[in-house]
Amino acid sequence: MASGHRNGVHKVIVKVDRPANLRTSSSFKSKPPVRRSSSALAGAAAHDDSVPGRVRVAVRLRPRNAEESVADADFADCVELQPELKRLKLRKNNWDSDTYQFDEVLTEFASQKRVYEVVAKPVVESVLDGYNGTVMAYGQTGTGKTYTLGQLGDEDTSARGIMVRAMEDILADVSLETDSVSVSYLQLYMEMIQDLLNPSNDNIAIVEDPKTGDVSLPGATIVDIHDQQGFLALLRLGEAHRVAANTKLNTESSRSHAILMVQVRKSVLGREAAFPNENDDPSHSVSSFKPPVIRKGKLVLVDLAGSERIHKSGSEGHMLEEAKAINLSLSALGKCINALAENSSHVPVRDSKLTRLLRDSFGGTARTSLIVTIGPSPRHRGETASTILFGQRAMKVENMLKIKEEFDYKSLSRRLEIQVDKLIAENEKQHKYFEDEIERITSEAHYRIMEAERNFTDELEKERMKCQMDYMESIKMLEKKWMLNQQKNGKNGFTDGSCSEERVVAPASEEVSEIKKLLQNEIQLRKAAEEEVNNLKKQLAECTSSEAGGTEDTAKLRRLLEDETRQKKKLEEEIFILQNQLSQLTFEADQLSHSPLKDVGNGHRSLISNLHEQVGLQKILSLLESEDANVRIHAVKVVANLAAEEGNQEGIVEAGGLTSLLMLLRSWEDETVRRVAAGAIANLAMNEANQELIMGQGGIGLLAMTAADADDPQTLRMVAGAIANLCGNEKLQTRLRSEGGIKALLQMVRSRHPDVLAQVARGIANFAKCESRASTHGTKNGRSFLIEDGALPWIVQNANSEASLIRRHTELALCHLAQHEVNAKDMISGGALWELVRISRDCSREDIRTLACRTLSSSPTFQAELRRLRIEL
Numbered sequence: 078m079a080s081g082h083r084n085g086v087h088k089v090i091v092k093v094d095r096p097a098n099l100r101t102s103s104s105f106k107s108k109p110p111v112r113r114s115s116s117a118l119a120g121a122a123a124h125d126d127s128v129p130g131r132v133r134v135a136v137r138l139r140p141r142n143a144e145e146s147v148a149d150a151d152f153a154d155c156v157e158l159q160p161e162l163k164r165l166k167l168r169k170n171n172w173d174s175d176t177y178q179f180d181e182v183l184t185e186f187a188s189q190k191r192v193y194e195v196v197a198k199p200v201v202e203s204v205l206d207g208y209n210g211t212v213m214a215y216g217q218t219g220t221g222k223t224y225t226l227g228q229l230g231d232e233d234t235s236a237r238g239i240m241v242r243a244m245e246d247i248l249a250d251v252s253l254e255t256d257s258v259s260v261s262y263l264q265l266y267m268e269m270i271q272d273l274l275n276p277s278n279d280n281i282a283i284v285e286d287p288k289t290g291d292v293s294l295p296g297a298t299i300v301d302i303h304d305q306q307g308f309l310a311l312l313r314l315g316e317a318h319r320v321a322a323n324t325k326l327n328t329e330s331s332r333s334h335a336i337l338m339v340q341v342r343k344s345v346l347g348r349e350a351a352f353p354n355e356n357d358d359p360s361h362s363v364s365s366f367k368p369p370v371i372r373k374g375k376l377v378l379v380d381l382a383g384s385e386r387i388h389k390s391g392s393e394g395h396m397l398e399e400a401k402a403i404n405l406s407l408s409a410l411g412k413c414i415n416a417l418a419e420n421s422s423h424v425p426v427r428d429s430k431l432t433r434l435l436r437d438s439f440g441g442t443a444r445t446s447l448i449v450t451i452g453p454s455p456r457h458r459g460e461t462a463s464t465i466l467f468g469q470r471a472m473k474v475e476n477m478l479k480i481k482e483e484f485d486y487k488s489l490s491r492r493l494e495i496q497v498d499k500l501i502a503e504n505e506k507q508h509k510y511f512e513d514e515i516e517r518i519t520s521e522a523h524y525r526i527m528e529a530e531r532n533f534t535d536e537l538e539k540e541r542m543k544c545q546m547d548y549m550e551s552i553k554m555l556e557k558k559w560m561l562n563q564q565k566n567g568k569n570g571f572t573d574g575s576c577s578e579e580r581v582v583a584p585a586s587e588e589v590s591e592i593k594k595l596l597q598n599e600i601q602l603r604k605a606a607e608e609e610v611n612n613l614k615k616q617l618a619e620c621t622s623s624e625a626g627g628t629e630d631t632a633k634l635r636r637l638l639e640d641e642t643r644q645k646k647k648l649e650e651e652i653f654i655l656q657n658q659l660s661q662l663t664f665e666a667d668q669l670s671h672s673p674l675k676d677v678g679n680g681h682r683s684l685i686s687n688l689h690e691q692v693g694l695q696k697i698l699s700l701l702e703s704e705d706a707n708v709r710i711h712a713v714k715v716v717a718n719l720a721a722e723e724g725n726q727e728g729i730v731e732a733g734g735l736t737s738l739l740m741l742l743r744s745w746e747d748e749t750v751r752r753v754a755a756g757a758i759a760n761l762a763m764n765e766a767n768q769e770l771i772m773g774q775g776g777i778g779l780l781a782m783t784a785a786d787a788d789d790p791q792t793l794r795m796v797a798g799a800i801a802n803l804c805g806n807e808k809l810q811t812r813l814r815s816e817g818g819i820k821a822l823l824q825m826v827r828s829r830h831p832d833v834l835a836q837v838a839r840g841i842a843n844f845a846k847c848e849s850r851a852s853t854h855g856t857k858n859g860r861s862f863l864i865e866d867g868a869l870p871w872i873v874q875n876a877n878s879e880a881s882l883i884r885r886h887t888e889l890a891l892c893h894l895a896q897h898e899v900n901a902k903d904m905i906s907g908g909a910l911w912e913l914v915r916i917s918r919d920c921s922r923e924d925i926r927t928l929a930c931r932t933l934s935s936s937p938t939f940q941a942e943l944r945r946l947r948i949e950l
């Protein structure tokens with residue numbers, strides 16, 4: 078079984094930074110030897126990392142055996158041991174002896190365990206550290222070489238020899254996963270190397286590496302050892318083969334040398350070699366990769382042939398040639414040791430196969446222990462003496478211990494391959510994981526987007542439905558309100574001018590006839606008064622003509638006349654009031670007896686016209702200035718009704734009615750007068766010519782004053798209506814504004830009455846329209862006066878008013894304002910853009926909607942803002 082280790086392992090000399098770590102667990106210690114300059118036997122240069130190590134020699138005395146106990150009973154032993162002094166005394170005779178110093182002196186009582194520990198254990202430990210080691214037994218046949226080295230201890234474990242104990246220690250130290258232990262077992266006989274593990278292999282060649290000088294036996298069987306049992310079996314097998322071979326050769330085992338070679342390969346991976354951590358970036362750690370280091374220690378255990386052969390070969394009846402051959406190796410060993418001991422320049426290593434095999438053990442790089450065995454019998458004193466001398470000489474042999482380490486590139490590449498494969502697999506796994514993850518995230522995101530879109534669409538639809546419902550609800554409500562308003566206030570427009578709350582609610586026809594009677598009386602009284610006046614005039618004329626009258630009478634008469642004139646005026650006023658009341662009552666009576674919807678306005682107006690004809694416009698207008706408040710109220714109502722008719726307006730104005738009406742606005746004391754006057758002015762203000770007149774007479778100031786003062790929403794409605802009409806005149810824009818017209822309008826929004834707000838909105842819309850036109854014609858520059866005067870917030874706020882009139886006017890106002898770029902910025906900042914967008918989408922009037930759309934798309938400022946807000950029209 079050939080070990081695969083040898084192939085492909087690149088041997089290198091490894092520099093070891095630390096000094097060779099030699100274990101010194103026993104008393105068999107190396108003393109620091111003198112460093113030799115070179116080693117002739119090994120032929121290898123001593124390197125810096127070599128450590129001097131002298132060959133250690135122990136002597137072991139075998140106890141007397143049974144035969145000796147009998148035969149030598151009367152004689153003393155030829156040796157005397159002084160183990161504590163590590164000395165041995167060899168008797169020359171009864172009175173003289175020579176003393177020898179050894180590294181260790183083991184008595185006949187020394188246990189096998191102790192022998193192992195002092196002789197072999199330091200060597201075994203060195204082998205485990207990567208050194209070569211040799212333990213060799215030398216001695217006469219029967220002195221216990223085999224007992225010391227090869228005893229298996231089957232029956233008595235305490236008798237286990239060095240081979241068994243060495244393997245025990247080796248196996249305990251190595252890790253069979255990373256390390257290996259293998260053995261070869263050989264016999265050297267007559268210069269032939271036989272394989273004890275494969276007897277047919279009986280002439281194994283020694284191969285020396287010319288570069289390193291390393292000796293190997295490529296032909297020898299190498300068996301990997303995994304456990305002690307396997308090793309013991311191998312030893313038994315080897316022993317059996319040895320016996321068989323010797324029988325075949327007709328010899329005995331004491332004539333041959335037995336050599337057990339134990340190869341220990343230990344990986345020092347993990348202790349010194351750096352391997353990448355899994356967390357490390359592989360690209361980084363690869364550059365710092367060190368191959369694992371392998372320590373290869375070789376332990377050679379040699380059980381030599383009996384040393385007596387050297388001396389006694391001839392006498393034992395062997396053929397000379399055979400004897401020569403048998404002893405060649407031993408005598409060559411002796412010669413080499415002598416040469417080494419004497420530091421001779423020539424060491425005859427090549428003289429025998431034994432010396433070639435042991436070239437590293439003596440004078441080489443191995444740690445070597447020699448145990449020389451002796452017997453106690455004085456009969457073998459000569460043999461004992463020569464054995465002792467051999468040991469003494471061997472003690473002088475100096476080795477240079479060198480660690481055997483090599484980088485295991487194969488293992489490194491194997492490990493790297495594994496690492497790379499692992500990384501590739503990991504990478505692939507990660508890649509797959511990332512891809513899956515990305516797919517998962519993508520599909521999740523997809524799903525979420527879809528869900529969000531769905532939710533959004535649902536919500537939008539819901540919101541849309543809700544808005545529609547709300548819208549329809551409010552439309553319905555407004556319609557209802559409108560209907561109600563129509564029914565309630567149907568006759569209450571500006572063009573109508575009548576004041577419902579002034580109406581007598583339940584006039585009876587009796588009352589009418591009563592008043593008619595009164596009127597008749599009054600007419601009769603007037604006629605009587607007129608007659609009297611005529612009489613008096615006649616009398617006066619008579620008096621004057623007769624010249625008989627005195628100045629006293631004349632003065633009296635003048636006073637009387639004046640009284641009468643006053644009386645007459647008062648009566649005339651009374652008649653006017655009565656006539657007015659009569660026409661009012663007649664109208665109401667008509668209304669009660671006929672369908673209320675049947676041409677009511679016209680009916681009333683015709684009555685008023687009647688009155689007008691009867692009394693005369695001039696007369697009515699003069700009544701506006703009556704001292705009597707009651708007369709003034711009646712007069713202003715009549716004028717207001719007349720002013721509602723376009724046909725009368727010119728007459729009223731020509732007769733100075735407008736001036737009178739404006740004067741009435743100053744009458745603080747009476748709300749009714751102001752309200753009705755304002756209504757009349759509002760009606761007159763529908764006419765463009767009148768508008769200029771109103772302005773010319775400071776109408777705006779008066780109206781603004783009234784607006785500031787009044788609380789009654791109806792008054793405010795009239796005032797706002799009047800201003801709203803004036804707002805529609807392009808020519809008056811600047812003046813209207815400068816006289817506070819817009820401010821007055823905005824002031825009135827404090828009354829939350831929708832009728833007032835509607836008029837305000839109308840005014841603003843009118844103003845905006847005229848201003849827009851003026852801007853287009855170039856007669857107006859700069860921002861809108863409406864914006865200047867702060868109307869925008871109210872416009873924006875009311876642009877979506879529930880009241881359709883207010884909404885329509887404010888929507889229109891916004892559209893007009895938006896047509897001029899100069900207003901755009903203020904409109905954006907004031908929030909008008911949103912309203913315009915809404916108008917362009919939702920306005921129920923198509924023309925306004927289109928106007929808003931057109932305006933928005935033609936303004937660069939709005940366009941930019943819409944883009945910024947990502948709003949599409």
Ligand code: ADP
Pocket residue numbers: 138139140142185216217218219220221222223224225331383450
């Ligand atoms: P060698 O191998 O040197 O020829 P052996 O080991 O065969 O000698 O020993 C010869 C005999 O002596 C054997 O029976 C052996 O058991 C016995 N013997 C040798 N040394 C001892 C010892 N230290 N204690 C007891 N018996 C021993």
Ligand code: MG
Pocket residue numbers: 219222223224330331380
């Ligand atoms: Mg033996």
